[in-house]
Amino acid sequence: MKLKSGLVVGAIISGLAAGTAMAGDAKTVDKVGISVGTLGNPFYVATAEGITSAANELNPDVDITAVSADYDLNKQLSQIDSFIGAGMQIMMIVPVDPQASVPSVQKAKDAGLVVGAFDAIAPNADINVSTNNVRAGEIACQYMADRLNGKGDVVIVNAIQVSAVVDRVNGCKSVLDKYEDINIVADQASEGSRDTGMKVMQSLLTRFPISTGFSR
Numbered sequence: 001m002k003l004k005s006g007l008v009v010g011a012i013i014s015g016l017a018a019g020t021a022m023a024g025d026a027k028t029v030d031k032v033g034i035s036v037g038t039l040g041n042p043f044y045v046a047t048a049e050g051i052t053s054a055a056n057e058l059n060p061d062v063d064i065t066a067v068s069a070d071y072d073l074n075k076q077l078s079q080i081d082s083f084i085g086a087g088m089q090i091m092m093i094v095p096v097d098p099q100a101s102v103p104s105v106q107k108a109k110d111a112g113l114v115v116g117a118f119d120a121i122a123p124n125a126d127i128n129v130s131t132n133n134v135r136a137g138e139i140a141c142q143y144m145a146d147r148l149n150g151k152g153d154v155v156i157v158n159a160i161q162v163s164a165v166v167d168r169v170n171g172c173k174s175v176l177d178k179y180e181d182i183n184i185v186a187d188q189a190s191e192g193s194r195d196t197g198m199k200v201m202q203s204l205l206t207r208f209p210i211s212t213g214f215s216r
Contacts, residue, residue, distance in 0.1 A: 029062055029089055030061070031062070031087055031089055032052075032055045032064050033066075033082075033083035033088040033092070034048050034091075034092045034093070035069050035079045035080065035083075035091070035093045036069065036094045037068075037070075037071050037094045037096065037119075037160065037162070038068050038069070038070055039067075040068070042194060044119075048066045051064070051092055052064045052066070067079050069094075071096050072096065073101075076095070076096045077101070077104045080093070080107070081107075083108065083113065084107065084111045089114065090113065090114045091108055091114070091116070092115075093105075093118075094118060094120055095122045095162075096162070098117075098120055098121055098122050098123060098163065102122070102124055105117075105124050105125055106124055109124070114126050115127075116128070116129065117129070120162045120163050121163060133164045133168045134167045134170060134171035137167065137168035137172035137173075137174075138171040138172070138175050139171075140171075141173075141175040141176055142175050144176075145175060145178075145182060148182065150179050150181055152183075153182075153185045153208060154176065154184055155184070155185060155187070155204045155208060156169060156172065156187040157188060157197050157200050157201055158189045159190055160189075185208050186207070186208060
């Protein structure tokens with residue numbers, strides 16, 4: 001998580017700088033809006049803090065509004081409208097539905113906002129920040145397979161089906177599929193937060209005598 005957060009924040013700093021450079025004065029960045037999948041996810045909390053730190057370097061008095069979309073598309077679209085109405089100059093989002101978000105992202109850009117997306121790609125954002133999530137899943141599950149010595153029953157605690165999650169799980173499964181003696185006995189969705197993930201895992205532990213699990 002620390003590596004990924006660092007990549008996200010580093011790219012966001014560049015995006016903020018590029019947007020303010022067009023305005024010609026760093027202190028013209030007065031308002032920044034952030035909409036993430038859920039603030040119940042420690043990763044999104046960390047990235048929101050990173051964006052805040054980067055924005056404060058541009059203007060110590062910047063007004064930051066960070067909100068949770070709770071993986072609800074309509075809620076996020078309403079948040080984007082609110083950012084536009086509030087006169088935000090920069091908007092950073094984790095698009096709940098990248099394709100369905102295109103018109104609202106364009107509306108924000110047309111209103112003069114610099115738009116950045118992270119963790120999931122927004123096709124028409126000014127900047128997109130993401131890691132190779134397929135590779136991340138491969139690395140995590142190769143480690144798991146090695147620890148299991150190539151045999152055992154595992155479960156996957158999945159999440160909301162945004163591109164980052166789908167890619168990580170696909171990467172994981174591509175590795176586990178190579179082992180005849182590793183069985184995926186369950187692939188169950190959670191809501192992408194630590195609390196819901198724990199509840200799902202507790203339920204799975206009562207159902208299966210598993211060797212280990214992979215959380216997206």
